[in-house]
Amino acid sequence: MTRIFVTHFHPDHAGCAGWLANRNKVRVWMNRTEWLFIRMLVADQQDEPPKDVLERRIFQGYDQRHLDRFKAQGFGNFARAVSRLPAGHRRLEDGQHVRVGGRVWQVMTGGGHTPEHSCLVGHHNGVIIAGDQILPRITSNISIMDSEPDSDPLGEWLASIAKFRAALPADMLVLPAHGFPFSGLHVRLDNLVEGHLERLDQLEEALRIKPLRAVDCFELLFARPVTDEVFGLAAGEAMAHLRHLETTGRAKVETLDGVGWYSAV
Numbered sequence: 649m650t651r652i653f654v655t656h657f658h659p660d661h662a663g664c665a666g667w668l669a670n671r672n673k674v675r676v677w678m679n680r681t682e683w684l685f686i687r688m689l690v691a692d693q694q695d696e697p698p699k700d701v702l703e704r705r706i707f708q709g710y711d712q713r714h715l716d717r718f719k720a721q722g723f724g725n726f727a728r729a730v731s732r733l734p735a736g737h738r739r740l741e742d743g744q745h746v747r748v749g750g751r752v753w754q755v756m757t758g759g760g761h762t763p764e765h766s767c768l769v770g771h772h773n774g775v776i777i778a779g780d781q782i783l784p785r786i787t788s789n790i791s792i793m794d795s796e797p798d799s800d801p802l803g804e805w806l807a808s809i810a811k812f813r814a815a816l817p818a819d820m821l822v823l824p825a826h827g828f829p830f831s832g833l834h835v836r837l838d839n840l841v842e843g844h845l846e847r848l849d850q851l852e853e854a855l856r857i858k859p860l861r862a863v864d865c866f867e868l869l870f871a872r873p874v875t876d877e878v879f880g881l882a883a884g885e886a887m888a889h890l891r892h893l894e895t896t897g898r899a900k901v902e903t904l905d906g907v908g909w910y911s912a913v
Contacts, residue, residue, distance in 0.1 A: 651748075653740075654678035655779030656762040657685040659729035661825065666731035677738045677746070679757060681764040685795075686726075686733055693724030701794050707908045708883045709861030717876065740766045753777075758812065760805020761788040767812075775821045776833070781808070784827040787840055791884025792891060802892040806841060813837045844889075851889055852898050855912040862886040862908070 742757040818834035893899035
């Protein structure tokens with residue numbers, strides 16, 4: 649082992665990177681923003697969530713039971729799921745070319761799922777190592793993050809899909825992080841966009857009937873019941889859709905007693 653490539657900061661992708669790097673005395677290669685996110689989240693541990701984080705959960709519509717459950721989990725559990733990274737890393741940048749063995753791979757970054765998710769494109773053999781940016785059966789989770797509560801991650805994600813579609817061949821072989829390899833890149837990208845645009849339209853129509861909180865949007869956005877285990881992810885993704893409607897001028901929000909109520913414009 650001579651190098652470790654990490655696509656993004658999520659624990660199921662970066663969890664053992666530090667352990668492997670320290671054990672084998674090799675460098676971690678990853679995007680600077682993603683690397684800094686790991687360093688930040690590992691250091692940010694508290695017994696309870698900060699006040700502003702709790703206020704954002706109230707804004708999303710958490711009831712008292714879900715607030716109590718959220719507080720009981722503590723804050724900063726990220727450190728329990730990842731090994732400590734070395735003090736330094738080798739940066740991957742969008743457009744950079746990296747030689748692995750006798751072949752050159754191009755780095756392409758995408759946003760929305762994480763800030764600067766890195767993919768490796770092999771133009772020599774028509775392959776993209778896509779990580780979580782392009783998945784075969786499900787769409788990547790697109791959520792509002794506590795570090796950027798006013799951002800538009802769904803807008804970033806849709807822009808990234810347009811970027812990948814414009815730059816890469818339609819028949820490229822995709823190696824995803826979850827699920828089996830597949831071909832037909834453009835078809836899959838088009839399906840991902842269509843799915844989100846359809847849900848945005850449905851959500852806007854629902855907002856024309858009555859104002860909704862983020863937690864009121866689950867049935868519109870998700871095909872299965874939202875259990876306690878995925879409640880936070882669902883609320884974050886619902887917020888991302890509402891925030892995109894607001895950012896694009898299709899919805900407005902009114903805050904009442906700390907709770908955000910969205911309605912169509």
